[in-house]
Amino acid sequence: MTRLVLVVAHPDAGSFGHALAAATEAAATAAGATVRRHDLYADGFDPRMPASEVGTTTFADALTARYAAEVLAADALVVVHPVWFFQVPAALKGWVDRVLREGVVYRLGGGGAVEGLLAARAALVLNTANSPLEVEEGLGDPLDVFWRRVVFGYGGVRDVRRLRFAKVADSTPAARAAWLEEARGAVTALVSDLRHGG
Numbered sequence: 001m002t003r004l005v006l007v008v009a010h011p012d013a014g015s016f017g018h019a020l021a022a023a024t025e026a027a028a029t030a031a032g033a034t035v036r037r038h039d040l041y042a043d044g045f046d047p048r049m050p051a052s053e054v055g056t057t058t059f060a061d062a063l064t065a066r067y068a069a070e071v072l073a074a075d076a077l078v079v080v081h082p083v084w085f086f087q088v089p090a091a092l093k094g095w096v097d098r099v100l101r102e103g104v105v106y107r108l109g110g111g112g113a114v115e116g117l118l119a120a121r122a123a124l125v126l127n128t129a130n131s132p133l134e135v136e137e138g139l140g141d142p143l144d145v146f147w148r149r150v151v152f153g154y155g156g157v158r159d160v161r162r163l164r165f166a167k168v169a170d171s172t173p174a175a176r177a178a179w180l181e182e183a184r185g186a187v188t189a190l191v192s193d194l195r196h197g198g
């Protein structure tokens with residue numbers, strides 16, 4: 001059984017991001033995966049790292065400890081978030097800071113070597129945005145750098161896929177339906193690729 005962690009970082013349950021998360025979860029389940037959802041706002045996750053977690057591998061609360069255990073057990077990670085200031089929302093940055101910590105998902109060796117500790121073999125990032133992709137690329141593609149090279153690069157996940165849906169504002173129902181279908185297709189392919197050793 002393929003184990004997925006689905007991270008959702010959006011305060012509005014009526015957002016398109018939440019529709020993407022629901023579609024993704026349904027498609028993954030239909031493809032035979034088990035899904036553990038980290039709905040950061042609904043779960044009341046506190047993104048502020050407490051002093052007791054700085055430089056340690058302990059977790060200050062049960063929710064964060066559960067998140068970390070599920071991330072470490074996952075075969076793949078799916079993250080759904082809006083593009084905010086060409087970055088992740090603060091709640092999600094806190095999830096990265098507190099859950100994907102040094103000593104938990106990666107180790108630093110001598111000479112700048114990084115050892116990824118994640119068992120997950122693949123990741124899928126689904127973004128909602130309003131600006132065209134070229135604007136983001138013109139700024140150095142900060143989200144691609146963050147997810148592909150920094151976060152999953154450090155964790156040792158080499159297969160990183162990303163879909164970006166824009167412009168969400170003023171999008172038609174038909175456009176949204178097509179995006180939801182694209183997201184379903186992406187997660188179905190992910191689960192299938194994992195099952196077949198891809």
Ligand SMILES: Cc1cc2nc3c(=O)[nH]c(=O)nc-3n(C[C@H](O)[C@H](O)[C@H](O)COP(=O)(O)O)c2cc1C
Pocket residue numbers: 010014015016017018082083084085086087127128129130131132168169
């Ligand atoms: C605080 C904030 C910052 C935002 N920054 C960006 C941005 O940098 N680039 C962009 O394309 N859209 C930006 N947006 C627009 C959101 O990405 C957009 O509203 C959202 O993706 C729409 O999808 P949703 O229904 O899932 O919220 C921003 C929105 C907010 C609230």
